[in-house]
Amino acid sequence: MRRAEIITAFLLALFSAYLMWKSGEGPEWDTEYVHWANTGINIDGSGPGKGFWPFYLALGMFISCIWIIINAFRRLSPPSQSEEPFMDGYAKKMLLFVGGGLIGFLILIDLISMYAAIAVFMFYYMMFLGRHPLKLSIVTSLVVPFWLYLFFDIVMTKVQPKGLRWIEDAIYNPAGAFFRDQSLLTIVLCFAVTGAVLAITARASRH
Amino acid sequence: MDIFAQFFDVLPALQQGIWVAVQPHNLALAVIGVIVGLFVGALPGLGSVNGVAILLPFTFVINEATPDPASPMIFLAAIYYGAMYGGAISSITLGIPGASTAVATTFDGRPMALQGNADRALVTAAIASFVGGTIATLFFTVFAPALSSVALDFGNPEIFALMLLAFATFIGLGGDDIPKTMFSIFFGLLLATVGFDTISGEPRLIFFNEREQTAVLEALGSTDAASSVPIFNSVGWFSRGIQFLVLAIGVYGIGEMLWTINESRYKVTMTETKISASRIMRGIVGMKDAWKGTAIGSLLGFFVGILPAAGATPGSLMSYGVSKMTSRDPKSYGQGNPDGVAAPEAANNSASTGAMLPMMTLGIPGSPTTAVLLAGMVIWGLEPGPRLFEDRPEFVWPLIGSFYISNIVAVLVNLAFIPLFLAVLRMPFTILAPVIFVLSIIGTYAAYDNMYDVWLMVLFGLGAYMLRILDYPLAPAVLAVVLGGTAEQKLRQSLLLSDGDFAIFYSPFFDRDGKGQEWWIAPITTWIAVILIALPIVVWGIRKMRGQTAADV
Numbered sequence: 031m032r033r034a035e036i037i038t039a040f041l042l043a044l045f046s047a048y049l050m051w052k053s054g055e056g057p058e059w060d061t062e063y064v065h066w067a068n069t070g071i072n073i074d075g076s077g078p079g080k081g082f083w084p085f086y087l088a089l090g091m092f093i094s095c096i097w098i099i100i101n102a103f104r105r106l107s108p109p110s111q112s113e114e115p116f117m118d119g120y121a122k123k124m125l126l127f128v129g130g131g132l133i134g135f136l137i138l139i140d141l142i143s144m145y146a147a148i149a150v151f152m153f154y155y156m157m158f159l160g161r162h163p164l165k166l167s168i169v170t171s172l173v174v175p176f177w178l179y180l181f182f183d184i185v186m187t188k189v190q191p192k193g194l195r196w197i198e199d200a201i202y203n204p205a206g207a208f209f210r211d212q213s214l215l216t217i218v219l220c221f222a223v224t225g226a227v228l229a230i231t232a233r234a235s236r237h
Numbered sequence: 238m239d240i241f242a243q244f245f246d247v248l249p250a251l252q253q254g255i256w257v258a259v260q261p262h263n264l265a266l267a268v269i270g271v272i273v274g275l276f277v278g279a280l281p282g283l284g285s286v287n288g289v290a291i292l293l294p295f296t297f298v299i300n301e302a303t304p305d306p307a308s309p310m311i312f313l314a315a316i317y318y319g320a321m322y323g324g325a326i327s328s329i330t331l332g333i334p335g336a337s338t339a340v341a342t343t344f345d346g347r348p349m350a351l352q353g354n355a356d357r358a359l360v361t362a363a364i365a366s367f368v369g370g371t372i373a374t375l376f377f378t379v380f381a382p383a384l385s386s387v388a389l390d391f392g393n394p395e396i397f398a399l400m401l402l403a404f405a406t407f408i409g410l411g412g413d414d415i416p417k418t419m420f421s422i423f424f425g426l427l428l429a430t431v432g433f434d435t436i437s438g439e440p441r442l443i444f445f446n447e448r449e450q451t452a453v454l455e456a457l458g459s460t461d462a463a464s465s466v467p468i469f470n471s472v473g474w475f476s477r478g479i480q481f482l483v484l485a486i487g488v489y490g491i492g493e494m495l496w497t498i499n500e501s502r503y504k505v506t507m508t509e510t511k512i513s514a515s516r517i518m519r520g521i522v523g524m525k526d527a528w529k530g531t532a533i534g535s536l537l538g539f540f541v542g543i544l545p546a547a548g549a550t551p552g553s554l555m556s557y558g559v560s561k562m563t564s565r566d567p568k569s570y571g572q573g574n575p576d577g578v579a580a581p582e583a584a585n586n587s588a589s590t591g592a593m594l595p596m597m598t599l600g601i602p603g604s605p606t607t608a609v610l611l612a613g614m615v616i617w618g619l620e621p622g623p624r625l626f627e628d629r630p631e632f633v634w635p636l637i638g639s640f641y642i643s644n645i646v647a648v649l650v651n652l653a654f655i656p657l658f659l660a661v662l663r664m665p666f667t668i669l670a671p672v673i674f675v676l677s678i679i680g681t682y683a684a685y686d687n688m689y690d691v692w693l694m695v696l697f698g699l700g701a702y703m704l705r706i707l708d709y710p711l712a713p714a715v716l717a718v719v720l721g722g723t724a725e726q727k728l729r730q731s732l733l734l735s736d737g738d739f740a741i742f743y744s745p746f747f748d749r750d751g752k753g754q755e756w757w758i759a760p761i762t763t764w765i766a767v768i769l770i771a772l773p774i775v776v777w778g779i780r781k782m783r784g785q786t787a788a789d790v
Contacts, residue, residue, distance in 0.1 A: 034706075042420070052442055071737040094416045098420070132699075139691075159667060
């Protein structure tokens with residue numbers, strides 16, 4: 031854990047130094063600007079420049095990181111006293127599968143739409159990480175995005191990404207036209223019926 | 238006695254507020270909010286801040302759909318209350334706190350459950366929460382208008398000094414590693430500066446912009462770097478700034494979840510809990526054994542809750558400590574004493590109302606949850622601060638009215654649905670976790686209609702998880718990103734007024750307006766902040782000296 035503490039603080043110190051440099055940067059279009067010119071406290075009598083506040087905040091971050099590194103070397107902070115690894119085998123695997131799953135989820139959103147990506151992610155998580163029965167995994171990963179679709183796209187008209195054009199044309203346009211014509215009662219019934227299906231499947235898979 | 242005279246003055250407004258709060262749509266929102274809050278609070282790893290942050294995007298819709306400006310806030314405040322009640326359910330039945338605010342509840346709640354008295358512990362927790370919440374709401378009604386009328390005279394230096402004080406309390410009283418707390422505060426404030434500078438109107442901190450991309454490509458040996466850029470749309474990612482919810486949902490929706498999965502490894506065991514109407518009645522009658530803890534928690538919780546950086550978690554732990562210290566039988570604490578359940582539970586509800594006080598009257602939140610609520614208010618077009626009570630009474634009083642109503646709703650729903658909550662707690666974490674991830678992602682997209690924010694949110698979440706393992710406190714960063722924009726604006730306007738002289742913050746004799754007037758509030762606040770920042774160093778120095786003296790002897 032101590033090594034991770036020092037490496038992380040070192041990387042954060044580097045990042046802080048970059049932020050300090052970045053704070054002194056001028057607009058891209060201004061070729062005559064002199065670096066650091068906007069970090070002054072009272073520029074031409076009009077108060078601090080736009081880089082003043084971020085520069086000193088980044089300096090504060092940098093000093094904090096150096097302090098953290100010194101504490102870690104002197105074994106003063108709990109992580110630097112801990113003999114446990116930063117991440118054990120389980121934690122690494124978990125981060126790879128869950129974090130990787132999340133990144134995959136985000137990539138899929140642009141390709142196959144938000145709701146289809148939710149279905150894939152839910153199925154992946156329940157089936158492969160949760161080891162739930164196939165039937166329950168399939169039903170849950172269909173019902174949850176369906177509920178969210180009804181809630182966001184239909185009831186609240188907060189439209190979510192629909193993926194590639196042909197997916198939108200083939201699925202979402204007709205589905206949207208159909209559900210928007212329905213009364214609120216029908217929509218509530220849709221929630222209830224799919225909820226009942228989910229509850230029955232969950233009960234059956236517990237047995 | 239002025240303050241009590243003021244209380245009677247506000248009674249008609251409060252009455253009107255309660256009337257609005259019990260309108261069917263607001264009552265329905267309060268009931269739904271409380272139920273959601275109870276679930277969120279009861280589920281291990283999720284607390285009020287997670288619930289409020291993840292569900293904040295949903296309130297934009299409520300804001301558009303309802304006629305009352307207070308409706309979205311009534312919903313979120315109900316979640317906040319519900320979560321405070323809910324935390325006790327898992328503390329008692331699972332032995333792991335549903336939220337950090339319910340940590341102290343496990344000390345006696347778990348032993349009570351193991352002795353077969355889980356139902357009594359649950360009822361005690363619910364009633365103590367109700368009493369704590371109601372007493373705190375009464376205090377809020379008395380103090381809030383008075384404090385806001387004082388705060389009306391605050392200028393830029395005063396407000397900046399108060400913000401400094403809020404951050405100083407994190408360093409002085411937060412109890413976390415000092416350099417890491419400082420890093421977290423500076424980082425949060427810095428994130429708030431990304432995008433456009435509101436004063437000069439120029440872009441700043443647009444990371445990996447075209448100039449940097451060209452430089453990197455040239456360093457890599459590209460001969461035609463200028464025509465290859467942009468390879469990364471830095472303007473798209475950063476020109477709109479880092480949205481507050483992106484950090485809050487990243488930290489509390491993704492980071493905390495990953496951490497909880499790693500800690501619990503999907504495994505929790507629940508004690509057998511028998512519950513029935515007669516057992517609930519027996520619990521209510523048994524409250525007479527827990528009145529002292531309830532009273533201590535209700536009073537102490539409120540005042541600890543007001544302090545920035547303190548909030549419900551230290552409030553509940555302190556109340557447990559004081560209750561134990563003043564008990565005739567302190568040894569019974571930790572063995573299943575009902576007072577040990579009542580004190581922290583009354584305190585966390587009381588503190589959550591207390592934390593609303595500086596948020597509503599000064600515009601300075603005291604806890605991450607109130608920071609999210611404050612950000613929500615800004616998004617709905619309200620300006621939190623002393624003027625709120627004068628300018629927007631149609632928002633303030635229904636909200637305060639809803640505090641009373643939400644407390645009643647919460648205790649009733651809690652008692653009525655204990656069996657349901659117990660059933661939900663049996664739900665495997667491997668179903669809950671992906672649902673939380675999905676809500677975080679779809680909620681962020683719904684809030685900003687932009688995939689860049691969703692990507693940033695997930696990246697922040699992964700980063701927050703790593704930093705959490707290394708004990709970096711992240712609540713200060715969340716608070717800082719909310720306050721960052723205002724803090725910078727107040728600082729720069731103050732320095733503009735003083736021609737760059739920092740004396741405007743620390744000297745009462747600094748002549749602001751050329752009339753020779755003395756200004757005491759900002760200097761007093763600044764010096765308290767300085768003392769708080771210096772406090773850990775002084776304590777460390779005293780300890781070291783004592784240690785050396787002992788060694789010398």
